[in-house]
Structure formats: structure tokens, C-alpha cells
Amino acid sequence: MNEYFMGIDWADRMCSDSIDDNWEVFKQLVNDAAIQFVPTSTPKASKSPPWWTKSISVAIKAKHSALSRYRRSRSCADYANYKTKRNIVKCKLRTAQKTYEQSLLNKFKSNPKAFYSYVKSKQKVKPSIGPLEKTDGSSTTSDEEITDVLNRYFESTFTQEDLSYIPSPPFRSEESICDVNISESIVLEKLSTLKDKTPGPDSIHSYVLKACAHALCTPYSICP
Known part of the structure; x- marks a missing residue:
């Protein structure tokens, strides 16, 4: 996978002035590479305990x-x-x-x-939620109804802010960030120290970023 990423002309592929467009291109290339190169398997349920030898x-x-x-x-x-x-x-x-x-x-x-x-x-009793009482007095009969009841309750605890009067900030700086220098060495250091976490909405696994840090530090350092 590293060789695949090394062979991509990132400056040509991520040439848009929009950072969102460049991110979509990068995300699509990484996810396509993961599908192509990362082997998948379906774990089999084992009846033996994990310490079995x-x-x-x-x-x-x-x-x-x-x-x-x-x-x-x-x-x-x-x-x-x-x-x-x-x-x-x-x-x-x-x-x-x-x-x-x-x-x-x-x-x-x-x-x-x-x-x-x-x-x-090792727990013998598995915790579960429900049934819950709905606003009309009846009980929930599905997971979707339980989700709706909990969502309405959490929504009711939110603070209702008065949007008719929004105070201005007491201080506003006239300075702005003109030059942002994101070097490949900085990106490489950050990618190399990523922890193994579940992928977020972008579907990119941190293990892929860490394993291919030397190849992916280049596109991450490209600024439109």
C-alpha cells in the first residue's frame, strides 16, 4: 500500500483551491486503497475461552x-x-x-x-434498556421507539437560549493568520503516534494512516 501511495502525484490530484474538494479526493483514494490492499476476514465464533491452548x-x-x-x-x-x-x-x-x-x-x-x-x-446478566413509557402512557415495543423516547428526554434538558439578544465579544483582534506552514516532518510525527482507534465518519482507519505515514505525510501537508 505504501508503494501505491508513493506512486500517486498528490499535487496533481489535489490541485483544487477548495480544501473540501481536496479532502474528498484524498479520502476517496485512501478508502479505495484500503479496499484493494487490506485483506478482510469474517471472525469465527469460538466456543473455547481465550486462554485455551x-x-x-x-x-x-x-x-x-x-x-x-x-x-x-x-x-x-x-x-x-x-x-x-x-x-x-x-x-x-x-x-x-x-x-x-x-x-x-x-x-x-x-x-x-x-x-x-x-x-x-464473564457477566451472567446482560444489561438492557426498556421498555420505556411514552408520552401517551403506552410502553415502547421496539428499539426505534426507545431511541425516540430517550432523544426527546435529552432534548428537554437542553437550555433554551434567548437568541434575540447576542452580546458582542468584548475584544476582537485585528491580527490574522496569513502563513500556515504544515511541513511533511510535522505530519509524519503526528501520523506515527496515532493510536489504534475505530474509524470515524471518514471511514479511514488510524492503523492505515500510521502504517503508511511516510507516504501520506505528503498529501496531508498540501495546502490550497
């Missing part, structure tokens, strides 16, 4: 084999072997869960989402 699966398989052997023979030796395999599985499960939870705590500052996602998955 291959060694646990192997230990459980060995436990089941030992149990089957004991059921066939009913010997004390096979039962003792089964208990040993069973205890190994319990120990591995406890250790793996404890290690995973400790890693979430250690990485809490850098990745708090993983911690809260795990805590939420």
Missing part, C-alpha cells in the same frame, strides 16, 4: 483416553492413571486462565479494551 487440548484428549481405558478394564491402575490425567487438565486450565488474566492486567494501560471485553464476557 493446544497443550490443554492434548491433555484433555489424554484424559478421555485414560477414562475409556478404565471403563473397559475397571482396574485400579487404570483408574489411578485417569485421576492423574484429570488433575493435569485441571492444573493446566487454572494456570492458563490465571496467566491470561494476569497478562490483561499487565497490558491494561496499553490495551484497556481487551480487559473490559473479558470482564463483560
Whole structure:
């Protein structure tokens, strides 16, 4: 993707005097490149807990084999072997869960989402909203009606300002910003320190901007 962006003549593509037009061109090029180069996948729902490891699966398989052997023979030796395999599985499960939870705590500052996602998955009661009472006394029956009721309530708490009298600011500066210097080095520094966040209305993911910072610092520094 970096090579693709490097091959674009940004000065020619973003030649409009309107910053809005240039932004639309930039946004379209970046989103098209993301569709073309960024692989997509559909995550599969896993029934196993996040701390599950291959060694646990192997230990459980060995436990089941030992149990089957004991059921066939009913010997004390096979039962003792089964208990040993069973205890190994319990120990591995406890250790793996404890290690995973400790890693979430250690990485809490850098990745708090993983911690809260795990805590939420352990909740047995899922919080929900509704039904709510509408203005006519009836109850809401859909998510759209709940949204409307909440929106009306929040709207009612807004302060109604008197727009007939708007005071003038006590001081107005006569100075204006004439020259704005946005260099590629400044843009590169800002893009390189972006955090991994969910895309906003522009649909551009911060990871794309960060990974392609050296190529995208040029169009970001172009001023109409």
C-alpha cells in the first residue's frame, strides 16, 4: 500500500483551491486503497475461552483416553492413571486462565479494551434498556421507539437560549493568520503516534494512516 501511495502525484490530484474538494479526493483514494490492499476476514465464533491452548487440548484428549481405558478394564491402575490425567487438565486450565488474566492486567494501560471485553464476557446478566413509557402512557415495543423516547428526554434538558439578544465579544483582534506552514516532518510525527482507534465518519482507519505515514505525510501537508 505504501508503494501505491508513493506512486500517486498528490499535487496533481489535489490541485483544487477548495480544501473540501481536496479532502474528498484524498479520502476517496485512501478508502479505495484500503479496499484493494487490506485483506478482510469474517471472525469465527469460538466456543473455547481465550486462554485455551493446544497443550490443554492434548491433555484433555489424554484424559478421555485414560477414562475409556478404565471403563473397559475397571482396574485400579487404570483408574489411578485417569485421576492423574484429570488433575493435569485441571492444573493446566487454572494456570492458563490465571496467566491470561494476569497478562490483561499487565497490558491494561496499553490495551484497556481487551480487559473490559473479558470482564463483560464473564457477566451472567446482560444489561438492557426498556421498555420505556411514552408520552401517551403506552410502553415502547421496539428499539426505534426507545431511541425516540430517550432523544426527546435529552432534548428537554437542553437550555433554551434567548437568541434575540447576542452580546458582542468584548475584544476582537485585528491580527490574522496569513502563513500556515504544515511541513511533511510535522505530519509524519503526528501520523506515527496515532493510536489504534475505530474509524470515524471518514471511514479511514488510524492503523492505515500510521502504517503508511511516510507516504501520506505528503498529501496531508498540501495546502490550497
